[in-house]
Amino acid sequence: MTSIVRVGLIGCGNIGARAHAPAYAHIPSAQLVAVCDVNTTRAHAVARATGATPYFDYHEVLARDDIDAVDICLPTYLHAAVSVEALRQGKHVLCEKPMAVTLEEADAMITAAREANRVLMIGHVRRFDPRYTTVKHALVQGEIGHLVHVRRAERQHLPFPGDAWYWHPHAGGGIFLDIGVHVTDLFHWYFATEPETIFALGRQIRPEAQAARSFDHAVLLITFPDGRIAQAEISWAYPPHFGRSQYALLELIGTQGRLVYSDRDAAPMLVYDSNDGLDLPTYFRFMSALEEAFVAEIAHFIAVVRGEAELLITPEDARTALALAIAAETSAREQRPVSWQEVAP
Numbered sequence: 001m002t003s004i005v006r007v008g009l010i011g012c013g014n015i016g017a018r019a020h021a022p023a024y025a026h027i028p029s030a031q032l033v034a035v036c037d038v039n040t041t042r043a044h045a046v047a048r049a050t051g052a053t054p055y056f057d058y059h060e061v062l063a064r065d066d067i068d069a070v071d072i073c074l075p076t077y078l079h080a081a082v083s084v085e086a087l088r089q090g091k092h093v094l095c096e097k098p099m100a101v102t103l104e105e106a107d108a109m110i111t112a113a114r115e116a117n118r119v120l121m122i123g124h125v126r127r128f129d130p131r132y133t134t135v136k137h138a139l140v141q142g143e144i145g146h147l148v149h150v151r152r153a154e155r156q157h158l159p160f161p162g163d164a165w166y167w168h169p170h171a172g173g174g175i176f177l178d179i180g181v182h183v184t185d186l187f188h189w190y191f192a193t194e195p196e197t198i199f200a201l202g203r204q205i206r207p208e209a210q211a212a213r214s215f216d217h218a219v220l221l222i223t224f225p226d227g228r229i230a231q232a233e234i235s236w237a238y239p240p241h242f243g244r245s246q247y248a249l250l251e252l253i254g255t256q257g258r259l260v261y262s263d264r265d266a267a268p269m270l271v272y273d274s275n276d277g278l279d280l281p282t283y284f285r286f287m288s289a290l291e292e293a294f295v296a297e298i299a300h301f302i303a304v305v306r307g308e309a310e311l312l313i314t315p316e317d318a319r320t321a322l323a324l325a326i327a328a329e330t331s332a333r334e335q336r337p338v339s340w341q342e343v344a345p
Ligand SMILES: NC(=O)c1ccc[n+]([C@@H]2O[C@H](COP(=O)([O-])OP(=O)(O)OC[C@H]3O[C@@H](n4cnc5c(N)ncnc54)[C@H](O)[C@@H]3O)[C@@H](O)[C@H]2O)c1
Pocket: 010, 011, 012, 013, 014, 015, 016, 036, 037, 038, 039, 042, 056, 057, 058, 073, 074, 075, 076, 078, 096, 097, 098, 123, 124, 125, 178
């Protein structure tokens, strides 16, 4: 395909309106022609900002023959049904993370994409974020040798009220599916091998989590072959003054060195290697790079639709991230380690 890819955005909430919609202005090979939300005020606002036509029923977007692809920014529990419907209508699909709420739904999405011969990409934006691609590049270059241990934290105060879908275990999946899936994808990407065992502890700290009976704070541990370990703290339960951005840290230990960064401590990425000790400064970007990451993610999807690139993250990769997040949730609920074999495809 050499022509401009015409896109319909479905879901004009936080991420649809703030990150996806504005990104199209930076991608000359794509045009945002339709925007849709059941909340008419939101659809109109994004339509005004982008020049796209507003819709309030996504079926009308799917029915348009001149739309090549849809960008799905709906609540998580709608990802699978709308993706499958769109693929069957012949649309290419970019869908926000997490891929779905269950593995059955994820498998139905993969099957629908295969049968329709259309691109299905899940928006694991970390894979397009210069902060995390810099780290991946360092790993591939062997800067810290063979990776043996990763320590990660993603912490925030979830700003939404108790009746928001985010809190509901079957709608948003709680902390494990919503934030945990970012972490499990990062671990899968960095270790680049099949995991062995998943173990997690889940907590219900805030009243919203207790009322919804979902977890808002957790610790998880994933083991990989040869005894390699990844550990993470994920939380929505940090105090409100921590703001909306995530307080993240990442530390990787390899056979030849150590790589560490922390988002909000204003620390640049530091690479300690076994030759020079501390390698400073390494140019590094912080949370403000996120918008840029969404542009890179969507531009990559458009390039794949145009036949100019191969998917950097396959639907099977996204399924693995989801399977690990679901395994962590199961481990926390049942208070037992979960073997990868229980959730592997
Ligand atoms: N990649 C990231 O870093 C990141 C960040 C935030 C959210 N997300 C993901 O993006 C998705 C959306 O999150 P959000 O925070 O934007 O949620 P949101 O609730 O703010 O937005 C969802 C929008 O979908 C609309 N909607 C609901 N049902 C609809 C339907 N049937 N048809 C059309 N519109 C409908 C809602 O009115 C709402 O405006 C979630 O899956 C979330 O996990 C990803």
